[in-house]
Amino acid sequence: ALALAWLNVIIHEGLCDWDFVMNWCTGFDELTEHVDQFTPEWAAPLTWLTPEQIRESAYLYATHKPGNIQWGVALDQIGTPGGAAIQARALLRAVTGNLDAPGSDLLTGPALDYYTDEEMEANEYLPEEQTAKQLGSDRFKLITWPGYGRIAELTKSFWGKAPTAEWMCEAHPPTVFEAILTGKPYPVKALLVAATNPVNSYGNSSKVLEALRKVDFMVTCEYWLTPTAMLSDYVLPMAGALERPTITSTYGCSDFLIASQRAIQPLYERRTDFDFWRGLGLKLGQEEMWPWETLEEANFHRISPLAPSYGVESYDEFVENYRFHFPEREYYKYRERGFATPSGKVELYSSVLEELGYPPLPEYLPPVECELTKPELAEEYPLVLTTGPGVMPFHHSEHFQIKELRYLRHEPYADINPATAAQLSLKDGDWIWIETKRGRIKARANLTQAVHPTVIVTQRGWWFPEKDMREPILGGCLECNTNVLTSDADEDCNPFSGSWANRGLLCRVYKVTDSDGKGGR
Template sequence: MKNKKSICMWCHCHCPVEVHVEENRLVGFEVDGEHPHGNLYEEASKGCLRRANARKWFYHPSRLDYPLKRTGDRGEGKWEQISWNQALDEIAGKLDRIVDEYGPEAIATSRGTGRTEDEYRARFFNLLGSPNIIGATEVCFGPAVAVSSSLLGWMPWPFPRRGITESILVLGTNVHSYQNVFTLFFQAQEEGAKLIVVDPRETEAAEKADMWLQIRPGTDAALLLAFMNVIIEEGLYDEGFVEEWCHGFEELVKHVKGLTPAWASEITDLPEEDIVEAARVYGESEAACSFHGMGIEHQPNAMQTLQARFSLPALTGNLDISGGDIISGPFTDVTLEQDVDAWERISKKQKKKQIGSDRFRLQSWKGYDLVQEENVKETWGKKCGGSMDLSLAHAPSVYRAVLDEDPYPVKALLTVASNPLLTQPNVKLIYEALKKLNLHIVQDFFLTPTAMMADYVLPAASWLERPYLYNGYGFGSFLMGAERAVPPKIEEKYNRRTDFQLWKELGRRLGQGEHWPWNNLEEAYDDRLEPMGKTFKEFMDENRWSSSKKKLKKYKDIGFGTPTGKVELYSTIFEKLGYQPLPEFREPPESPRSKPSLADEYEYILITGGRFQPYYHSEWRQIEGFRRIRPDPLAQIHPETAERQNINDGDWVWIETLRGKIKQKCEYFKGISPNVIHVEHGWWFPEKKAERSNPRGFRNSNANILTDSDPENCDPIGGNWPLRAGVCKIYKAEK
């Protein structure tokens, strides 16, 4: 038996693992005990069901093995198996014709959660001349990097230390999303740190918290502004740090003067005294951490909520100190992913064609060039992330362009490591857009609902079948390597390929050959490791891990990567882009308060997207053992609310919004407010037969049937679509 060093990519913990292989067959894997942080990952991944079911996933009979070409209607499920060469030749030919007739901007791509080689996707598209990359990053992690880079010049990360960290503020996330991070939080809590959790639901994290603030969905900005009011009014801010290293403090003082805990209490439905107490616990701490999740980035006021969230550690002097929020800066010894995306190759003329960039500017090419190229890179020598994460077209507007051809026609979509019929908003509109495309390509592991709508489906190599260099998406100060554990091709069994191979082969066929000198990822990684004087194999053989020397308060030497060289409490970047430079609260556009006329019929607040085991996003629904554990989608409803609607625990219920309705099973849950409904996301049914209008049952229980994608209701700065804080009604589904 051979043991291969890899990185598990089945969630965002990125556990370093040792994969056991016998005669090119996967036996299993476990956390790599030789890794410098192996103990942390072992503790965080105890009882991981995905790890226990690795073989069932890898050898599942419905795994895609060879390229498929559609022979029937989209969604009908009729295919013929073809070779990779035929698939790539035909796809490249059709893309070439679209470029000739409509221009490269008529080709878009949808990406997922970044657990693939997306820097090479960006390289292909930048060389092609299309600025239209869309995907999950617009509402997941990308907003945090864009805002923190604007205010702080780099993305901070919490590093609690036992006996040093005195408080930890957690906003809108739970243990299942970041088990490694929460392991550190709980260890610090055991040594006396106070854990403050802000969440509409009593999650596992909320249960363990010293203070749980059960906030009204979509109002976190008001809470954080009141925190700043208390911290400033009571003199809890770090006067020395603020005076020397913060820009705009006086403007912020005036701005939050009237934004008192009493004001926030009326908005958030939190007791005034709880707001004051939590602000004091955080503000009085000598060292404090802060952390947030998708509960913030999925809000219609996400960007200014994040602006307030990243201002707090600056006000209190908790940036780059022991036990606080660390600004690591880049790992400078290698060529990072943001260095190979060929951003310099796309012309300004083509950048200006990026759909949505005229309106949602911070996460567009305009914000990317202003923040990363002109400021962050000037300070750190590298950008905090690549164009595939931070220069994005607006996804809802791209699908509308497919349908309406405004501002121009979008004719082709390459959906790679993405399942937009489950994971992007208003999927009925997306379904119509997919039907209208001239060309739709999907590369994935299984025939998802989105893959059922493709013209060509290509089998993807998993993390077990490819090498990888991981750096925390370009902002970490470390580098971790993974070797290929099992081959992606075994004669007469399967022939899968990496994303890198797809982009390289299409690029070579479309005239980009000189920009793709590598035959495989190992060769590409050799080039990227050249500054270290090592090949990829040598890096893996020696340690497969490297990190920068730890140094705190680096800003004393280089300042912050912003236009003023300081933390910008008053953001000159926001101001230059035409936005309010100080954080504000904005009532969700579809709430009982902003749209009281809807309240009689749609009386409940809807939140979607809470993570739950054993699934991850829309993945793993094929695994029989998982379906036994979690067979049906669950809607969390307070017992008082359910009983008022004559709904029993376990009944199927309809959840309906202005966009449509879905059916999920009622789960009585006392840890949610009676006026709030939570529905699980990512549900589809692989066992369902192919249906043209409802492939794999994506309409049945899919939370994104309910969600809104109207650009008018998206975040005005970043374009984040509102997956939480809408309104809904519920009623019992008759048998």
Template sequence: MAMRTMKSVCRMCHGGCGVLIDVANDRVVEVRGDPEHPLTRGFMCPKGRATLALVHHPHRLTTPLRRIGPKGSTEFAEITWETALEEVADRLAQSMADAPESVVLSQGTDRNYQEWLFRFGNALGTPNVLGPAHICFYPKMMGSIMTLGDLTFPDYDGNPECIVIWGSNKIECHSDGVIGTGLMRAMRAGSQLIVIDPKRTALARKAKYWLRPKPGSDAALALGIIRVILDKGLENRAFIEAHTYGARELAEHVRAYIPEKVEELTWVPASLIEEAAIFYARASAAAIEVGTGIEQSTNAFAAIRAIRILSGICGNIDRRGGDVIWEPTGIIGRRDLPARHLLPESAEHKRLGSNEHRLLSMAGWAHPNAVWNAVLHGEPYPVAAMLVFGSNLLTLYANAARVQQALEAMPFLMVADLFLTPTARMADIVLPVATWVERNQIVEFNSYLAARRKALQVGQCKSDEEIINTLAQRLGLGEHFWHQADDSLNARLRPIGLTWKGLCELGYIANPPRYEKFRAAGFRTRDGLFYIASPVLRRMGYPSLPRYEEPKNMDRGEYLLTSAHSPFFFNSEFHNLPELRQRQPEPVAELHPCTAARHCLQEGMLAAIGANGAEALFRVQYNEYLDERVVYVPASWWDPEDEIWPRSWTQSNVNMLTTNTPPNPEMGTPQLRGIPCTLRAFVPPGATQVSTS
């Protein structure tokens, strides 16, 4: 048995750990952490270690399929790639001739082909690219851009004295190419933590200060912390006077956020807010890690703005050990590959949701609520086709019942995925895609550039890039793409004088931070200033300073429902991998024991959680560190076991309980954290006692 070993970069989650892949007889034998990788140094999480189970899963899709039964069924027939691509291209060609905007391109969590999807949409003439941007990463990105013109990352390797972990479980879930190993190294070197999370995470147990806010109240907390810092005179006056706009307005604005009022809004004791604020402000250097926990409430954009302002007034922006401004690596990458110039200006104004959520539209994204409305009601125009790449829409978006209605009404649906997910079962054409082990990709993160290398071929699976590139060729858009998808690799690396072969030989190229770049060139805002009060937002009709508002039009409930990502799954993925499912076999509702006792719920019993006119079932698990008013459930849960279909995606899906209105105006973020809910012991129909199974 001839064994070969390849260096690559894992993509079982957002992390991007360096790995070694052992291949023999066209099978992956082992995937293990690369001890020579300069960032991860051999680390690999449980998801990464389950790669073999994913690649060689018996239920992998390996050939294109055409639906021959009703939507939602498993009745499909195998077809050739030629037939599948011809049918998809024909539908797209018809839409291009009639109304390009009637095509919606959708993706899930970015797997390094996001820029390809935007390039395809722009060349096609549709402004409608759909993704979870309104609840993941983009509130953070747009909040940062509206403040300082750029995105920042915590500088773990710069010896921060203080690190604030805000709504993030970094060492278990990882994100954005900033692996938890960097945080752990900083902690071992002496960095002290402030953890802000409703849940007592592993990091909260190690923190100097753990602040346990009411879910969704982060904006109020950030503004309260700013008030304390200004009252104590702990702000960095030199930075504020030389590089900011709106400091006086801020001082007046936060007068309303006295600690006692903030305690009422957030449930965090005023004394603890003051202590944490003083510790952060007095740190020689402090970094803030912002997680998706902050980005999933109607106050998400305000919270991000307030947090960036907090970092700025304490002088931690772009300093060593602080929040460092990202600089691109120089390749044709995240900024250039989408080729936004290909989309006509007239099409930009047709983006679904652009009138309601202008900042989301500025980032290039359509809003899901507007998409479903166009499908179901034809307003402002009908949707003719949707192409979905790597996204299980039925578990991802709020108000899943309405998403189902939209997919049932969709005139044409193509899904490219690894498995026949609930969303794929709604499709007319299903295309089998490659895992990360089966494709060549340039990995571009904030601190490095790396090669993800194809180790083997499984069945007829193709990468998303191959599918997009081939469709573009068939539609006469080849001048904007490449003869083969892999031909793009050399073209993208050419600006830095490198080839794909050269990157593979190097494996990894560091992109070390440069500090205090603003001193020479200012910030990337119109006048080079850091916007505490944003004149851009003011001109757009939005508040120039962040403010906290209680969520509106919410049903009443005894408790507040929130969710968290599992360290064993990646959003809705991997529930069908035995190695991971045995670590978390069932969807659990974490409750304080006193909360459970009030409803005669014992650990292990089934609880029915109700919100917005629906109920979902979860297994009770005690958590004595939760506030008694909070209920925690997993995000994006579904059971892939066929024997319980079709209830597999509805029974314990938290998005059966969420609603998409009214979202915030800037980004269209709905209230997903802190939803009023009810709680009861589940009694099966016809039973005389509560269920324990």
């Protein structure tokens, strides 16, 4: 709502970068007509702001160039309205000309002078009859093969290379878990889990746990015996960060490169991910696709186009002498190449989204659960839930197993405004229940003015390695796990990408009683 209202103000009050709009955008007339309805007065009750605050903030962004609205995960995690919100946000940078200028949103693009992640993925070997089976691709088209294929085609016309499929072409996890449970649209009999702990990290954890208990065969590649690992048929110990050489290139989405060596060879039975996947590939008859025997050899292949200019003959030699590759920063690249769209310009009215069956202009969609659209639910669950903020020293569901770090953070906390706590007869440090219509979890109350009186904020990732890690306890993986509260229902997912709702949910809070027990410890 706020982004749409900003567009209304910026366009109708003449704050656009007219040179950029006239020369490098299409669909401006359609956008102008479309945002007529999204006035600051319309957006004010939806955003908890005043019309004056909305107008003032729009002026602040549009008249102080260069401008850059930082991208984070928040809009990816609000479910249904997320795609339209990101779409509107992208249009803001276009109408103000904040694209690929110093200090604005840069078009970083895949690297042109070394082999990118996508070039190593060998996507061309996957036949169309297999890509058509990708779960969720019939509904969430933008970040599955239908959308990725079109975007890759256009990006190649602009950059000569495509973005990585790893981050832009994923099966829809809730649909995968549903297929395990129901056998529809086809049975999923096996899972290979690498570097993740789905029991704690995916939406609607109770359902995820049910699916992982049911799947016929599961292999987990891990450092630690997480709840997910404990459900697995095999757990393969993987090499740590100091036991493998690493190339960092933001998954092929930028033009720089940072390279490191391994400090030691993997100890005990640990293997690098490369060793695992190469070994599996060789067993499946993929010898020609895995010509490198070591990760160092594979990494050198990736940087081999750079080798002559740096005068190196091996990966280790590059790391020891240079370590970094940062090309000279180039701005306004679109002046020479255009944009990766069918028209070669920024399409404010998106023909690609229209091709995929999505609205070509951003539409307002309310939160998954709110008092305006679900007043009866709001009566039962009157507070707004935001889940997922990380808390140091943990990262997602990682590091809870390290005793020295747990000493710093013994128990999970939920942030609540002191006024709200007083209404609910809660004191700082009380064990409380946070409940949605999907389930409830425990946490300590942390009274803070940093949150709105109608909002509750819960931490992500919690499990308790000190508890019994065997079934059915699994380290108390559901007791304080905020994803017990989140929704992965199809109707609550972002229709563009399928991302589920971690925020904008309705909940209620009440004190844990003696008969309930005292929480996660």
